[in-house]
Amino acid sequence: MKYKIAYLDENNGWINTFYQTFKTEFDILRIKVDNNSSIGELVEQLMASNLDAIVTDYLLEEEGDVSFNGNKIVEAIKQIKPHFPLIMLTSYQKQAISFTDDVHIIYSKDILDGENEDELEIFKTKIKSNISNYYKKIEDTNDRIENLVERRNTHGLEIPEEEELTKLYILFDELNPEGKDMPANLIHRDSISKLNEFVTETKEILEELKKLNKKK
Template sequence: MKYKIAYIDEDKGWINTFYHTFKDDFDIERIEVNSESSIQAITKLLIDSDVDAIVTDYLLEENAEVPFNGNKIVEEMKYLRPYFPIVMLTSYPNQAISHTDDVHIIYSKDILTIEDDKDEEELEFFKKKILSNITNYYKKIDDTNLKIENLVEKRNTQGLNVSEEEELTKLYILFDELNPNGKDLPASLIERNSISKLNDFVNETKEILEELKKLNQKN
């Protein structure tokens, strides 16, 4: 089964180029944006499409007067899903770098233009990096799931020490960030009462962290 990648651009030519370049390796969800597009609509579409990774053009306003650029999509998705695999392709890497927090996700669109064997090698390496990002993301979910299950089982049978309770707290928060919609909950947490307690715990913890951030900013 192929992983599913969303590609976002305002240019139909680049959308077709990306599709034909990657269609043998991934299922491609083609998303064309225009002047009527919004960040909220795009992020909802991405989440509802259940994609495994996102690749977006940077300068979306170049040809279609889109009211935002790709960095805004990245920011919103990183807010909703901090660890989700996202890549930005652009013909304007210098401009993208100055408007993007994580410069490591930025790649030149030249990678889609193959003229010799070296270009072919670079493209294959790029495909492997995308695949690795996706598999690492799902491995992180599985590892976090397993750690929570093991600690919850130990807490129920033997009890946890202070460091283990702290680790479990951090794992709950990480799990919520990895699974914002509550998918793939550990078996120990599938009871309605457990899920409710976990959601309350995560929300309260996040509120405390936000208040601490505000205090630090004032100082």
């Protein structure tokens, strides 16, 4: 079964090039960004498409029809799924780096020209590895939460373990904002509500601590 990835660009030529380059290894959702596109609508479409990764062009404004660049799409996705596999391709790496927090997701668009097959194969492997690592992180977090919850219910937890469980709850909420595949111990509606309340309260506390640290 192939991984499903989206590619966003304002140029039909680049969209076709990307599709032809990666269609053997991946199922490709091709999205043309134009003057009718909005970040909100694009994110909604992406989130509803059961994707394993998202690749976007950086300079979507290049042809003058779009009022935002790919980094804004990346930021919007990260607000919802901070750990989701994202890649940004560009012919303007210096500019992209200046406007992107995570510079490690930026790759040269020259990789699509087909002149360096070894580099292209490495890039494809990186995409697959990013996706598999993402799902492994979800699985490992899920397993560890189940382990700690079971231990807490039977023997109780030490303070460091309670702290670890708190961090894992927050991480799991970031990895699974839709609440899918919750640990078996937490699938009851009351448990999920309590978990959501707990995560929200913990995030609020962390934000307050950040504000206090900035004032120092």
